[in-house]
Structures are given as C-alpha cells and as structure tokens.
Amino acid sequence: MKGLSPLLITAIVLVAGFAACAVQFPNIASTRVIGNLLTDNAFLGIVATGMTFVIISGGIDLSVGSVIGFTTVFVALAIERWGVPPLVAFVAILVLSAAFGAAMGAIIHVFDLPPFIVTLAGMFLARGASFLLSTESVPVTAPIYSTVSDFALRMPGGGRLSAIAIIMLAIVIGGALLLHLTRFGANVYALGGNRATASLMGVAVGKMTVKIYMLSSLFAGIAGIVFSFYTSAGYSLSAVGVELDSIAAVVIGGTLLTGGQGSVIGTFLGVLIQGMIQTYINFDGTLSSWWTKIATGILLFAFIALQQGLVALARRPVAKRVGAAP
Amino acid sequence: PANAAELTIGFSQIGSESGWRAAETSVSKQEAAKRKVNLKIADAQQKQENQIKAIRSFIAQNVDAIFLAPVVATGWDAVLKEAKEAKIPVVLLDRDIDPSGKDLYLTAVTSDSVHEGEVAGDWLAKTVGDKACNIVELQGTVGASVAANRKKGFDTAVAKHANLKIVRSQTGDFTRAKGKEVMESFIKAEGGGKNICAVYAHNDDMMVGAIQAMKEAGLKPGKDILTVSIDAVPDIFKAMVAGEANATVELTPNMAGPAFDAVAAFKEKGTVPPKWIQTESRLLTATDNPQKEYDSKKGLGY
Amino acid sequence: MTALLPRRGLAQILALIVILAVDRVVSPQFFDLRLQDGRLFGSLIDVLDRGTPVALLSLGMVLVIATRGIDLSVGAVMAICGAIAASLADSYSLPVVLAAALGAGLVCGLWNGFLVAVLGMQPIVATLILMVAGRGIAQLITEGRIVTFTSPDLVWLGNGAILGVPVPVVIALGMLILTGAVVRGSALGLLIEATGGNARASELAGVGTRAMILAVYVWCGVCAALAGVIAAADIMGADANNAGLWLELDAILAVVIGGTSLFGGRFSLVLAVLGALIIQTMNTGILLSGYPPEFNLLVKAVVVLAVLLLQSPKLSGFAGIMARLRRANP
Amino acid sequence: MENSLDPAPSLLEVRGISKSFAAVRALQEVDFTLRAGEIHALLGENGAGKSTLIKVITGVFPRDAGLVRLGGEEVAPRSAKAALEAGIATVYQEVNLLPNLSVAQNLFLDRQPMRFGIVREGEMRRRAKVLLADFGLDIDVAAPLGNYSVAIQHVTAIARAVDLSARVLILDEPTASLDRHEVEILFGIMRQLAKRGIGIVFVSHFLDQVYEISDRITVLRNGRLVGERETASLPRLELIRMMLGRELAETTGARTATSDRLPREVCASFQNYGKAGYVAPFNLELRHGEVVGLAGLLGSGRTETARLVFGAERADGGQAMVAGASIRLQSPRDGVRHGFGYCPEERKTDGIVAELTVRENIVLALQAKRGLHRPLSRREQDEIAKRYVKMLDIRPPDPERPVGLLSGGNQQKALLARWLATSPRLLVLDEPTRGIDVGAHAEIIRLIRELCDDGLALLVISSELDEIVTYSDRVIVLRDRTHVEELSGEAIDVTNILGAIAADGAAMQEARA
C-alpha cells in the first residue's frame, strides 16, 4: 500500500480549506474569486517558484522582495523618465537582476559564505538602490501597461484570468518542467542532498550555485515586472516582506528548508493556501488589524499542522521494503 | 437604490502602523455606528498588494461603496476600473492618488500633507523671527509619500527665510524609538545640542522620542530647542502641558465621517460631491489649551 | 573565559576596530565621553545602549541557531512583552511586571519549542507563525496605541544608570554572564553543540535533543522578553506596532557575524554580542555621518558584506588575505 | 602514444606528491604508478594517507607539490568533475551518493540520457536496472537511494563509477560494507575491466581480498611511500610489516580460554521482543562476560535487532529486563540510563559529531548519562580523552582535533571510546571493524575480548564470519528479519553459520526457479 504523497495531501488541505471558506461565504466559490486569487498572487507565485529552486538546493534567497521593489522603480523610471521603450526596459532589468543573482551566487560559492547573510546584504543593497533611484512612487502610463492589465480571458461565471495570472501559470509550469525533467533540475536536488557529495559526483557545484541564484533573481525580476503591471507603477517600498511570504509558500508546499526535497507544484499550492487565508480574512472583514495578524497566524498554523498530521498519518504503516537479497 | 441604513461599505485600511492610524480606524467605526452603516474593514498590513486584494474581494462581495486609504499614490488604476465596472463608488481617505485616475473615484477626503509641512515651517519662521536657527529634521519612513510631502512643504516654507537652515535630516521611521535614537545622534553631532535651535518631526511620535532624548542630554525641549511636529496625537499635548513641546499641526482622524455623508448623499439623491474634500490642518500650540485637547483626544483610540 | 571567546574572535574584533575608526572619521566627537546627570554621555555609550536589544536577542538566537534552528518571532515577542510590561507598569511593582513580561516570553518560547521539537515543524515556518500572530497579540494588548507609563522603576530600567553606565547595558552584560555561566558552567553548551552538529548521532548517544531544542527556544523567548521590556522602558511606552520590527534579522545577522554557522554546531556567546555591537556601531555611524537616509541601506549592505568577507573560511581573515597576497607576488 | 612497445605501459603516474592540512603532513613526496590493465592495491593503516592521495590525484584537494601524468600527459584536474572528464572515475571512501535522489538519478547524475533537453526518465531507469543487474541487484530504481542499506548504496556508487567507462577506476574501500557474494560480483567486474585495459586502484583493509584480486601493491605509512611490490612475491607477514612498521601479534584462533569459566550472570534479557514490520519477536539473553554475534545477510534484520536492544527503536511487544527487573526501553536515553551502549554502523550520519573535537565526541555519551547538572570538568574531559586516545591508539593523538578530520578508522575508534567511557554493562557494536586497518582490527578484536573478560556483555554484528567466529561465545543467525538459529560452543564455525544463512538462499533459489 502506498501512502498519499505529501503533494496530494497539500492539495487536499487546500481544497478542504476552500470548501470550508465557501460554506461560510458562498461568494468565495466563484470563478471571480479564483481569478482574483491567481491574479493577486501572480508575483508571489513567480518568486516562490524561483525560491523553490534555491531552497531545494539547500540555500535561501532573502533578496527577492527588494529585487521586486527595485525592478518596479527601475522599469517605471526607464519608461517614464528616461524614455526607454518598455520592452527594452524589461530586457535590461532582467539582465540586471540575473546578473545581481549571479553575483550573489558567486560570492556564496567563492567565499563559502552562508546564503542567508549574503542575500540579506543583497536585500539591503537592492532596497537601498531603489531608494536612490526614487523615493516617490512613479506611475507608468505607457500603453502596453493598460493593454496588459486590461487583457483577460473570461472564465465562465464572470471570473477573469488576467495576463499576469497567465504569466504566472506559465512560469510555474515552466519551473516545474525545469526542475523535474532536466539535468539542471536533477543537479539542484543533488546540491541540496549534499554539496560535497554532489561535487565528488562531478556536479559543477560552483556553476550550479551561480545559476540557481541567477534564476531566483531573474524570476524576482519577472515578478517585479508583473508587479509593475499589477500596480502600473514603480515604488521603492513595494513587496517588502515578500521574501518571507515566498519562503513560507515554499515550505508549506512541502519543500524541506534543509534542501534536497520539494516541488514547484507544491510551492504553487502553498501560494494558493496563503492567498486563501488572505481572501478569507478579507471576506470576513470584521477583523481589526491585530486580529487579522492573529487569524493569519492561526490559519497558517492550522494548515501546516493539518498537512503535517496527514503526512505523518500517511507514512504511518512503515512497511519498509525488504528487497531481494542476492 | 440602497437605503442609508442598509449600506455596506468596505474600507481598505493601510494597517496600524501608528497611534494616529489606530485612531482613524476607531473613529471610522464610531462614525459608521452613528450612521448605522455596516463597515467592513480590511487591514492591509502596510502592503499595497493586500489593499488591491481587499478591494477585489469587496467587489466580489458587491458592497455599496469602498473606502480606500491608499498606502501609496500610484498603481490603483486597474483595480479602480474594476470597481467602476461593478458600479461601486470609491472614496479615498487620508491620501490622494496620482492624477491619472481622477475619474475613477467619487471623491477624496484628505488633508494636504504638503500644506501641513508648510504650516509647521511658517510657525517656526514666525516664532524664530530673524534669529539664525539651525533645524534638525526627523523624517518619516523613506519612500512614504507623506514623509516626502511633509518634507517638501516644510522646505518650501523654510526656504523663504535665509536665517533658517536645516542642518541634519535623517529618518526616524515614524516611530518613538527611532525618533529618540536619531535625536540622540543629532545632539552628539551638533555639539551636544548647543547648535540646534529647533526640531521638526514628520510626526508626533518621533517628536515624543526626541523630547526624551533631549531631556536625557540635559537639554530643555520647548525652551533650549523648539519643537514642531504633525498629527496632534494626545501625548504631544501632554508634553505641551509640561512645557516640553511647542507646536503641532493637526491631522484629523475623522476622515470617514465626511466620506459617509458624501456616499449617502450620492446614493440617495445622486449628489456628486466635489473631487476633493480637504480636511483642516489646524496649528495647535501651547497657547491653545493643550490640556483640553488632550482630554478630548484621549478616548479616540490613539 | 577561553570557553566563551575562542581563538576565532580575531576577525570580529578587527571589524569592530575598523568600523569604530570610520565612525571617528565621520564624527570627530565619536569617542568623547562626559558625565551627564550621573550617566555617561557620548556616542560610544549610545552604541552600547542602543545595541542592547539586539545584543539580548542575539544571546538567545545564538543558542537556537546552534541547534540548527532559527527564531523569526523574537521581534514580535519583544512587542508582546513590552506591551505587557507597559500595561502593568503603573499598577504593579517592578518584580511583578518583570515576572509577567518574562513569563510571557517564556510561554512564547515554549510554543516555538513545542512546534519545532515536538511537532517537528521546520523552525523557520514554526516561528513565522508567532512572528505574524505575535505582533497581533501585542497590538491586541495595546489596542494599537502606544501605551505609556510613568512608573519610575520601569523607566529606570530603560534610562537609569549604575555607576554612570546605562542600566540596559548592565542588564545585557549580566545576561551575557548569566547565559555564559549556565551554558558553559553546565553541560548544556556541549549538548547543544552536539545536537546542532548531528542531532541523530546525539540522540543515539543519549542526549535529550528535544529537551535541548525546547530549552533554547525558551531561553530565546526570555531574552526577547527582556529586550522588549527594555525597549518599552526606553521610550516610556509600548509601541506594539513597531517595537522589535525586523530586529530578528539583525539578531540573526549578529549571530552570523559572530561566526556561528546557520547550520548549527559550534557557537560563541561573546562573539554574537560582539556581532550586535558591530551592527550598532555601523548604525550609529550612519546616523552621525549626516548622509541622506536614502543611503542607509546601501552602506549597511556594503559593511555587512565586507565584515563577512573578512571572516570567510576561504580567506580565513586577514591571515588568509596576507597569505594570498604573498602567494600572488613571491 | 609513447611506450607502445611496453606490454604494460604506465597509465597513471604520480610523482612527488605532498599535501598538508595545516600542521598535519598527510602526504610527503609520494610516488605511485598504475599500469593499464592492472589492479593495484593501495594499502596502509588508518590515516596513512590513502584517501588523501586519491583526492589529490582527482583534484578534490589541491596539492602542495608533485605532478600527475595520465597516459603520459600531465593532468591537474581542479575538481572531481574535471578528473572525470580527464578519464579518472572514483568511488570515494565516505561517499554514500545522494540519499534524496532516486537510485537511477544517482547512477546517471550529470550524464542522464537526454532528448530535446529533457531527461529520458524511462530510458534512464531501464539502463539503471541493466547496470545494477550486473551486480546482482534487482531493486526499484525509482525509489530514493536513502531507502536502501549502506551495502546497496555502495554497490550503486561502484556501478556508477564502473559505468563511467573511464581509463582509470579508483575504488576507495569499496568492499567495506559488502558481503561475500557481492564482493565476488565486484571482483568479477573488476577483472573484466582490467582485461579491457583499464587501470584499477583498489583500497582495502581485507588482506585476503587484496591477495585475491590485486596484481601489485603499494604501501603507504604516515603519509610516506613505503614501497611497491608484485602481489605474488610479497608474503603476507612482510606486507603487514610494511604497513605497520612492526610485527603484528597473532590474533587468529577461536576463543577457548573463556569457555570454561563460571556460569555467567544474565545482564539483560528480552522476551518476545519485536516490532511489526521491523523484526519478528525474539528471545535474547545477554550475559556478562559473553560475546553474542549476530550473523546474517544484508537486510536480514541485524541492525534492527541492535537498535531494538539498545532502545533506539521502540518495540511494540514483549519485554526487556535488566537484573531480573522489567525496564522501560523507549529511547536511546533509556538505553544509556540502563548502562547500554551502541556503536551504529553508519558512523558518519549516526555516530560522530564531525565538527566537535575528539575529546567532546568521546565524553558525549558519558555527559549525557550524567545529566546537565553534573558537567565533566575540563580536566576530567581531558583525562578521559587522553586515556582513550592512548588506549585505542587514535591517530593523530590530538584530542582537540575535530573528529570529522580523522580518517575513517580513527573515527570508529573514537566512537568506541565514547561508549567505553560510560563504563557500560552492555555494548552493542554494529560492524565495529568496518574500514579498520589490520593493526587496528586486531586491536579491536583484542579489545572486545578484554571487555568481555572484564564482565561486559557484548552484542556484535559483523559481516565477516571469520571475525564473528573468533570472538563469539554464541552466534545468532538472522534471516528475513527473524532470529532463526542460535549456535554456541563447538557449533560456532563458518560452515555452520553459512549453512544457517544459506537455508534461506537455497529456498529462495528454488522459489526463483
């Protein structure tokens, strides 16, 4: 008998939570809310996908929130003030953020420093740099912005599958393929299993480290562009604390912080669970600022405890495989 | 057409980063109760994305109107368009948003934070006369639009007087603890405070911290060093009563009251309110009976 | 004392000296000290005084990290305990107030420890729960306002002085000595390091690893509580919204600057506190420098990276740099 | 190529290699020559520098001096990957591959079959199955490697290296955790490869195996080259003398002296003790002054028995008794409290705390037993550490060295010291001599006997039947997680044990047929 996989359990927890919310607020069970869930969490889904790679490889990236912030400011200024065509600005920022991630990865590898701290410095740096660019929020009026934010596939029931939600879904799927089907993905798991061993087995640990952080920053850059579509503006204080949200999403999605295990789909479910909690609280609408926080904490606990409990239950019959001894 | 007594209004509040904000929330609730409005408050924990999510969920719940205290001036077009499509009027509280979206909301009930800074600056200029005066400034959170505006207004006012000079300016994050810490360093950096003639703080909380720092350094705030700040929270009046603070510019926490009235009038009679309902920025000093102000504000949830 | 300060403190001490020297450059009065109302007064004292909360946090955090854990909730715990202290300060005596606040910290620590040690949650999410909810609890206590108090006893805790030294600094020093005595005076230190170094092996060697983990989170909670009380006493009020905000990152940073690996194992209390001082020396320097605040974070990023590079195992401090230079041009 | 006339051209040439770790000179001017098509044994005591030499050759450690030629051309790989690309495939001593990845991924990491940039999972699994079948393994290759025993992990590592089809294959103690059958398979494969002209470096502490498989032998001692000989012309005693630098005291021969001692007191006993899906309930009596050996095939449940006896795993039935009283045995702590000790077989993950010093590792269990409030003073710790470092000849004899930097054999000794320091009444040793050199091997066996004579009860697991026969007073044979046979006195010999084990093998062969 094979127990339920943790991924399936997370999905069940999500659906159960959704059902419970819908019982209390029937409005929740609409394609509109589902569309909103995807749109509102698009940038989170994208960064969390990148974060999944980092965490599976045994690292962590605290800089992503700041990179999003920097990206929004940079893009807004480039388009509005410096007169750069939007697409050129996008390419420029993606190159810039990828280079930023690569630099962090290189420092982590070459100087053998803890990723937590290197990326913490990266977080300060990117946020500080966006302050230097502009402390004011900069509205973006380029036509592409209204085109993108107006674009949406109508779902039955009035819900909108917006462009940024589609981008997010594409990245999640792309990320999942990259992680689970390619050599790069296998190496990510190898790194998380044990760096030294992976190196002895011939994995180019240094190159991989650089690439992984590059990927995470690149995704943060994409998330930043999406965020700027989302708000049609650039603002140096945007996405503060998103690093923790995305780490939480990754971990709720069943990825081990110690590395070596996890999946992009799990992360996606984690993002949705967090979005659910928020939606529920918004629908309730009677909670004070403090009860909002407390309720978020309690729901977070409930989801994780439920999920862990179920996983433990599924593993209960430890029928260890007795192999065919030669 | 909804009857005022049955109105359900969603309020996307920024968070509760300060006493003033808590007061705004509790005054809004009081005002709603007075008018029998069903007010749903969603707390955004300082994040624009949360506010957008909240507005979307208000739209999904089909509320009668949405109040928005925007955390930042930009980035509301898309979601406000959705509200408009759903024919839900939006009222901005406390801060304005960028011009491109003027037709997207019904009205804005706000104070003018640039003007607040000016009022503070003008008071200082008048009080100092033509004595040379070195000012230190405690800024709000870097990047916050209120901070930028209050700085801009004050700078404009001060620029008109050659004898006034801002010698140091650093962020105190709108908090007491940072206000105190930054003031401590200002005092050290400016010859033990002897070179400082006045402190301007972007909010009262920072000023309360700064006052403590001055006292601990053996200076007499309010006398050796003049103080002027913004918000008019109860504790600053306490300091005024003790002679340790000089002036504050009031930012009323009652933004929701006028907004309710505007929405009710719009819903019942179709009256379109003016685009901007500006609240008053009163200057309050030690001569304005601070004790009375303190007593009247104490119960408002600051 | 050698147990507290192993040979590896060199890089940190050098970093501190360099930053102090830079501070002296940006602010010529940096080392000036005078007595003001029976209390020493000067930037150096500010560094110690302002560094106290993070130093206290890092004392607890370093033990948690030594077991391979992490505690993101310390900032929120500070807010809770500060709020409790402030609400009780004017109606109860100081011992009662302290007992209540520290008791609350202990309970918070127990909760975290329970999630990690008993339920087996990953420390970062386990403590994220209290990080989020805890600030809400603190705001619930204060109802979002700044609760002020006048109790002279509690105010003294934040602003008083003993022999000219600010009370918070004395408390932090006391806690350092106390923690050091408990941890190194008993077998706790060894067992914590073993637990962090290899939990499975330690368990098999008969170490009660769960008890160790529970204990370090509890202690971390208590340290955070003390930091919260001091922060409240400092401004004579509890600011549940902002007290301890993002300080968990500073505390973790202090621990790492102090040379303790985030992968657990070996730890040093003294160096963690030194790490906190390095951070505060940098912060105070930034405030004194007079640069516009937009630069604060950039400076911080650069300094943090530089300090870390100094102690990179690949460079192994100055010695490593010198050796490399020598090898490069023989 | 040069030397085309030479029937056995030198394939890998190592000249004057030196390597120091801080103060430790691990290698000093070592030369080593490997010819194409030969199997070359690299021998030496624990800590002699064998693994270091291998890592220097493959660029895992940068070398301080010396050069390496491969097929006449100088190579200086800077990483394991580079060495691989140059044609040197290696199974490192401590590598258990990556337990979190599937067996197939482990076999094909970084060289998976690809199509359009996508790993062909099915093809990879198929190839993995074929590859492992050569080693007589038929397992689910999609399952995580960590689900399998050390032995299977080791076979996988070897299979991976063999399949890399390199010019040089280096195997650092590949047979340490294999049983006879698997060793034979491995040797068959090694001979085939050698025939194809591949040069193989083979490190082992089993001298029988060395004589069986190798063509030539190079011996290291204390980081220096002692000499290189043809295996056929090197008498065993001479080899041991080269390795140890001295004569080895005679160690073989079964225990006889003790068998006629007084009837022994029961130390601990287990009735109907077991756990569903883990080990079938068993009865076991352990007596003071007696060694009980556990024998069986890989996966037969020996480790599981050991863990239950120690308390590392909770039984779901039966009872454990010490000194006639029933005891609670729910955790290692309980075990330690009752005076039990346990050296696990996977010393790296379950045994040592790599970062802590030898001293700290040695006192750990004792300290845990004494509790927090009675810390051992530094002086006491130093004394204990010094005593055991000397007693077990742990090298280098520096108690302040992180134990992770010791060679494998010396780590094992430190673990043993950890438990001896608690003066246990019962000691459970799971493969205590794995990876231990001839000298130390003899010492550990001597130690087991001494401990036994001092009144300790011992439960010892070993895959080396000769060894078990040497020291056991009773031998329990396991099969399929069930205790099937107990031998004692005269009945203890290799043939009988094999017979008990093989009963199953025969049955299985029938079943397969």
Ligand SMILES: Nc1ncnc2c1ncn2[C@@H]1O[C@H](COP(=O)(O)OP(=O)(O)OP(=O)(O)O)[C@@H](O)[C@H]1O
């Ligand atoms: N030939 C095999 N095929 C498949 N699985 C095996 C095989 N041998 C062992 N295993 C698995 O490996 C795990 C560990 O084996 P275990 O430690 O129980 O063996 P053991 O009897 O202690 O032998 P040893 O200690 O010599 O490895 C078990 O879960 C077992 O199912």
Ligand SMILES: Nc1ncnc2c1ncn2[C@@H]1O[C@H](COP(=O)(O)OP(=O)(O)OP(=O)(O)O)[C@@H](O)[C@H]1O
């Ligand atoms: N990374 C390291 N840092 C410091 N010292 C090391 C390191 N690796 C090995 N040593 C030391 O180098 C010496 C040689 O060790 P090595 O592992 O090569 O021995 P070995 O011959 O393989 O022994 P064994 O048979 O036990 O595996 C030992 O004294 C060991 O302590």
Ligand SMILES: [Mg+2]
């Ligand atoms: Mg070796």
Ligand SMILES: [Mg+2]
């Ligand atoms: Mg075993």
